[in-house]
Amino acid sequence: MPSLPQPVTSLQNAGIKEVVKLRQRSHRDDNALLIVEGYREVKRALDNHVPICKLFYCPALYQGKNEPTIVARCAELGVPLFECTEPVFMKIAYRDRPEGLLALCPQIRRTLADLKLPANPFVVVAEHIEKPGNLGTMLRTADAAGADALVVCDRCTDVNNPNVVRASIGTLFTV
Known part of the structure; x- marks a missing residue:
């Protein structure tokens, strides 16, 4: 069943604070999560069947016309969606010029x-x-x-x- 987006407007949101903590290697390892930011990166993850745990997006920061297709694909897969205001997305963004898409995926651990x-x-x-x-x-x-x-x-x-x-x-x- 497609998931519906949850609006995130507060910089103090607990989920947003958790994403910010994932910048630290120890927190990524403890939670076995990976930050995937940007249209091409999230698309490649989806195209290669990498599970998306959560998708944060901000339409105000989209740099093209294809970003909504990523949100739609994630919705169809039942991925929890979080529509962020620009200030909220800027807080979680890892890049200097974010593209408005940030996914959390399981870490890649291969032997x-x-x-x-x-x-x-x-x-x-x-x-x-x-x-x-x-x-x-x-x-x-x-x-x-x-x-x-x-x-x-x-x-x-x-x-x-x-x-x-x-x-x-x-x-x-x-x-």
């Missing part, structure tokens, strides 16, 4: 045992990547090159950091 590779796989191995944005760029490049997987050898960078999602433009969900 080598989870990999299902073809006979002659193309695997990119990343070691000691310090900056989340660099890991996101590597994911985007691996996706463009047709890699079957990108294996991160250490926990130097949090794969579930919002900057990884942003820099990968959502290819975190495809590689």
Whole structure:
């Protein structure tokens, strides 16, 4: 059954405060959640069957005409929807220039045992990547090159950091 949006107008809303706390790695890990912000990123998550736990949106910040399709898709899936005022969305936004869409998804936690590779796989191995944005760029490049997987050898960078999602433009969900 499609979900109906709940309006969020208060900066003191408990749910909004929880989203802000997810900027901290420890809070993301404790709740096993990932912040996915932006049209392309949320669309890639949906296209790759990543479950959306909650969707926060602000029509005043949409930068194109396609954002309502994301809200409609999430509504059809029964995702809890939260329509935010601009000040509320700016509080939860991770980006400097938000696009009006922010989803919470389960963290990506995969092991080598989870990999299902073809006979002659193309695997990119990343070691000691310090900056989340660099890991996101590597994911985007691996996706463009047709890699079957990108294996991160250490926990130097949090794969579930919002900057990884942003820099990968959502290819975190495809590689």
